[in-house]
Amino acid sequence: MAYHSPISTGMKGRCPKCAEGELFKGLLSFNDSCLSCGADFRIEDAGDGPAVFVIFIVGIFIVPLALLFHLKTNAPTWLTFLIWGPIVTLACIGLLRPLRGVMFNLQWVTKAREIRGGDYKS
Ligand SMILES: [Zn+2]
Secondary structure, eight states: OOOOOOOHHHTTBBTTTTSSSSSSSSSSOOSSSSSTOOOOOTTTOTHHHHHHHHHHHIIIIIIIHHHHHHHHOOOOOHHHHHHHHHHHHHHHHHHHHHHHHHHHHHHHTTOOOOOOOSSOOO
16 A cells, blocks of 8 residues: 555545545544545544644744734734734634644554553553
8 A cells, every 4th residue: 555644645635544535524524434445534533633733823923923013003903803813713724624634644644542441551
């Protein structure tokens, strides 16, 4: 089986196993399984991981631009929110889907899962 980068397939929203089937059936919800190869997507457990990365990226790169705009233009606060509110919102939504795909595909490749009783024996 050919190797598919989990970053690349995740960004495209493709199956981590075959890189053909669609991961998503909606904006953020996953299909139960791959329509191409039958891989089971119900094990998906990215948790808050994608949201944390979105917060970091938007907080580090976009929010400072909004603050800079506000300070440099002396725009009223309502205008800053009117302009930058939608930009920040769209950036968050736009980043969440590919990052969710990447996180799941990394989970798949590394076989990451919750720790269960018996995993560690002393
Ligand atoms: Zn597949």
